[in-house]
Every structure is written in C-alpha cells, then in structure tokens.
Amino acid sequence: MASDGTKQSAAIAARLAGKxxxxxxxxxxxxxxxxxxxxxxxxxxxxxxxxxxxxxxxxSSATLVNLDNNLSLPPSQTRLAPKQAVPVTITKxxxxxxxxxxxxINSGRIxxxxxxxxxxxxxxTPLVEMxxxxxxxxxxxxxxxGQKFDGELTIIADKNTPYRLLTEILYSCGQAEYANFRLLVxxxxx
Amino acid sequence: xxxRQVRARMRRMREQFEExxxxxxxxxxxxxxxxxxxxxxFLLASVVNQVPLGTVNVSSPTFGAGGGGDSQQExxxxxxxxxVGNTGFTLAGSGGVMPPIPKLxxxxxxxPALTTKLTEIKxxxxxxxxxxxxxxxxxxxxxxxxxxxxxxTYKDEKDQGEKELFPDIVFAAGIL
Numbered sequence: 001m002a003s004d005g006t007k008q009s010a011a012i013a014a015r016l017a018g019k020x021x022x023x024x025x026x027x028x029x030x031x032x033x034x035x036x037x038x039x040x041x042x043x044x045x046x047x048x049x050x051x052x053x054x055x056x057x058x059x060s061s062a063t064l065v066n067l068d069n070n071l072s073l074p075p076s077q078t079r080l081a082p083k084q085a086v087p088v089t090i091t092k093x094x095x096x097x098x099x100x101x102x103x104x105i106n107s108g109r110i111x112x113x114x115x116x117x118x119x120x121x122x123x124x125t126p127l128v129e130m131x132x133x134x135x136x137x138x139x140x141x142x143x144x145x146g147q148k149f150d151g152e153l154t155i156i157a158d159k160n161t162p163y164r165l166l167t168e169i170l171y172s173c174g175q176a177e178y179a180n181f182r183l184l185v186x187x188x189x190x
Numbered sequence: 191x192x193x194r195q196v197r198a199r200m201r202r203m204r205e206q207f208e209e210x211x212x213x214x215x216x217x218x219x220x221x222x223x224x225x226x227x228x229x230x231x232f233l234l235a236s237v238v239n240q241v242p243l244g245t246v247n248v249s250s251p252t253f254g255a256g257g258g259g260d261s262q263q264e265x266x267x268x269x270x271x272x273x274v275g276n277t278g279f280t281l282a283g284s285g286g287v288m289p290p291i292p293k294l295x296x297x298x299x300x301x302p303a304l305t306t307k308l309t310e311i312k313x314x315x316x317x318x319x320x321x322x323x324x325x326x327x328x329x330x331x332x333x334x335x336x337x338x339x340x341x342x343t344y345k346d347e348k349d350q351g352e353k354e355l356f357p358d359i360v361f362a363a364g365i366l
Contacts, residue, residue: 082243
C-alpha cells in the first residue's frame with residue numbers, strides 16, 4: 001500500500017517536472033534572452049532619406065569643375081549662383097567645349113593657324129564650328145520643349161588667362177550666336 | 191509525463207515557433223544597407239570637396255536698328271567705359287575722359303578708388319545700369335573679375351547695405 005502511494009507521488013512529481021520543463025522551454029522560445037536579428041528597418045529608412053538628400057544636393061550643383069594646376073578660378077564677391085549652361089573651359093593649355101578639347105593654348109595664345117584671320121584675328125575657327133554645332137542642338141531642344149534659345153554660356157577660365165585670349169574666345173562664341181556669358185568664379189566667404 | 195513525451199512536445203513547440211517565425215520573417219536588408227552606406231560615404235566625400243561657386247554675368251555688345259525719332263526729350267546716354275590699363279583705371283563717358291585712377295604704390299590696382307569714383311557717377315546718373323569694360327591685352331582674368339566686382343556693387347555707408355552700381359556690363363574690344 002505504502003509502495004503504491006510512493007509510486008503515485010513519484011509519477012505526479014515526474015509529470016509536474018515535465019510540465020515545468022515544457023513551460024520554461026515555451027517561455028524561452030517566446031522571449032529569447034539573446035537578440036538574434038537587430039531590427040534595421042528604421043536605420044534603413046534614415047539612410048535612404050540621407051541618400052536621397054545627398055543625391056539631390058549633388059545633382060543640383062549646376063556646374064562641376066575639376067580644379068587643378070591648369071585651372072584655378074579667380075575669387076569674386078558675387079552672390080549669383082551658377083546656372084545650367086553650355087560650359088566653355090579655358091585652362092592654361094587648352095580650350096574645351098563641354099569637356100571636349102577644341103584648341104590648344106601655348107603661352108596664353110591660340111595657334112595663329114587655327115584662326116581665320118591669322119595672328120591678329122579674333123575668329124577661332126574650330127571653336128566657332130564646335131559652338132555652332134552645340135547651338136544647333138540647343139535650338140532644336142529649345143524648339144521641342146517650347147522654350148526660347150537664350151544663347152548663354154558658362155565661361156570657366158583660369159585666373160591668369162590674358163584678356164586678349166578671353167576676348168578672342170568671347171568673340172568666337174558671339175559668332176556662334178552665344179552673346180550672354182556667365183563667368184564662373186569662386187565665391188569669397190566673408 | 192515521460193521524458194519521451196516531454197521531448198516530443200518540445201519538438202512540436204519548436205517546429206510551430208519556427209513556422210510562425212518564417213511566416214512573419216523580414217527580407218534580409220543587410221546587403222542593401224551595405225550598398226547604401228557605401229554610396230552615402232562616397233557622396234559625403236564628394237560634397238565636402240565641393241567649392242562654393244558663383245557667376246558674374248557679362249554680355250557682348252549687340253547691334254540694333256536705330257530707333258525712330260521720338261518727340262520726347264531723352265536723357266543723354268552716359269556710355270560709361272572703364273578701361274584697365276598698365277598704369278591704372280581710365281574712366282570715360284559721353285562727356286569726356288576722367289582723370290585716371292593710378293595703381294597703388296604696392297603695384298596693385300586701386301579697386302576701392304574705382305568704386306568711389308563710380309559711386310559719384312551713379313549719384314549723378316541714378317537710372318544708368320550699363321557700363322562697358324575694356325582692358326589691356328595682357329591683363330589677367332583675375333584683375334578683370336575684380337574690376338567687374340568693383341563696378342557692380344558698392345557698400346552704402348549709411349545703412350551698410352550693398353547697392354548696385356553698374357551691373358549690366360558689356361565687354362568691349364571688338365566683340366560682336
């Protein structure tokens with residue numbers, strides 16, 4: 001009789017222990033102490049917003065210039081921001097239209113053979129030809145978009161460019177129907 | 191409850207839990223985050239390297255058909271021309287040529303004196319905004335831009351504000 005009671009209480013104890021083990025396992029599954037995966041969704045949201053903001057500020061800067069030994073811009077007090085326009089770059093060595101080399105520069109002068117009227121001339125033939133092509137394209141775009149061709153150029157010139165060379169280039173630009181110039185400068189931080 | 195029963199129950203529970211986890215599981219965003227982080231670092235580096243740029247507007251002179259006779263008496267045009275020479279600035283207008291503004295003893299151009307002189311002219315011709323710019327062939331572009339700065343605006347002593355002088359500048363020297 002006594003042994004039956006002992007057996008019964010042992011069985012109850014075993015069942016209780018089993019249930020206890022199951023309950024503690026269920027608790028462990030439901031609430032793990034170790035964090036398996038960190039929730040990175042808010043961080044992703046934040047990063048995506050930063051990315052969009054940076055991309056926008058990066059693309060909104062109208063003109064991207066690579067400044068090096070051959071091209072250093074002069075400082076100015078101007079408050080006008082750059083605007084999108086066809087860039088004509090005058091470095092110490094070459095004249096470029098939209099990043100494409102057009103005429104080489106030697107000691108601040110264009111080779112007289114590239115000028116229609118020789119050494120004293122203002123008309124730089126390859127520059128006029130190139131800008132005329134660009135002007136035709138710009139006019140077509142303006143026509144298709146219903147806008148007016150404004151004939152604006154951004155002049156990105158090295159600070160030591162002599163005035164004579166500058167006028168030759170501006171004259172050639174004028175011959176290709178570009179009469180308004182935006183001289184790109186470094187804004188003085190005052 | 192035997193040990194076997196306990197183990198079987200635990201296994202069932204684990205399977206149920208894993209199934210539930212799979213159903214509510216998230217997309218693995220880690221590779222996307224790697225890409226975004228790299229792009230952000232690249233863009234931040236590019237933005238930091240950007241220099242503050244501005245523009246100075248100039249135009250080349252254009253020819254226009256002469257206007258018809260007007261009955262109203264028009265103000266005589268100023269035709270202000272600023273020339274940068276080897277020795278300093280020369281100002282000329284319809285009335286004649288003003289005394290030149292020489293260079294400073296240091297050899298630099300006297301930009302404040304040019305602005306002062308132009309301010310006096312502006313007071314007499316307050317409606318005029320156009321001026322013609324000319325320079326020697328060897329004048330560096332930096333001096334050209336500084337002269338244009340001196341021609342465009344001045345600081346008013348009374349209210350310390352920036353006021354316009356001759357902002358519509360036209361380059362001379364045979365440009366058409």
